[in-house]
Amino acid sequence: MALKTSKELLAEALLSKLPGVGIERIAIRTQGCWNCRNFRVEKAKDLWWDHARGALLANATKIAIESPLGEKDPRVVAVRHMIPLTDKKAHLGELGCCSVGKQPDGALVGDFIFSTYLCGQWSGAEGASVAREGEKADALPEELLERLHEPKI
Numbered sequence: 001m002a003l004k005t006s007k008e009l010l011a012e013a014l015l016s017k018l019p020g021v022g023i024e025r026i027a028i029r030t031q032g033c034w035n036c037r038n039f040r041v042e043k044a045k046d047l048w049w050d051h052a053r054g055a056l057l058a059n060a061t062k063i064a065i066e067s068p069l070g071e072k073d074p075r076v077v078a079v080r081h082m083i084p085l086t087d088k089k090a091h092l093g094e095l096g097c098c099s100v101g102k103q104p105d106g107a108l109v110g111d112f113i114f115s116t117y118l119c120g121q122w123s124g125a126e127g128a129s130v131a132r133e134g135e136k137a138d139a140l141p142e143e144l145l146e147r148l149h150e151p152k153i
């Protein structure tokens with residue numbers, strides 16, 4: 001009898017804790033920016049703490065001064081929400097820079113990317129293939145969404 005992969009074992013454990021949830025609703029990720037060789041955590045920390053964070057705050061302050069809504073301007077609220085979240089991600093190493101990653105429309109991912117993202121340019125970091133046990137490629141986020149939303153017969 002063939003041994004089960006860790007992915008299969010994890011799927012079984014999840015299903016046992018989620019009665020009524022079908023296997024088609026379970027998505028286990030073995031690939032993401034977190035184990036891609038293009039994900040640069042230290043570069044992101046430097047860029048975030050030295051430049052981007054201050055620039056975002058300065059821009060939000062300018063908007064708050066100029067907007068009739070002041071601090072309640074949605075753009076200011078969005079920055080206020082985003083700053084602590086990104087601080088935490090940067091601190092935990094879950095924020096990275098990537099110069100080759102692409103969004104579904106083909107545009108580059110931009111200066112920062114969260115570790116849970118995955119794009120078609122994924123290239124396994126050292127050890128990633130061992131941890132993945134030769135699994136086939138994971139579905140991209142947009143493919144997963146498509147699968148989860150497709151009508152069930």
Ligand code: SF4
Nearest residue numbers: 033036098101119121
């Ligand atoms: S965006 Fe794509 S290429 Fe960049 S780190 Fe993430 S998976 Fe790798």
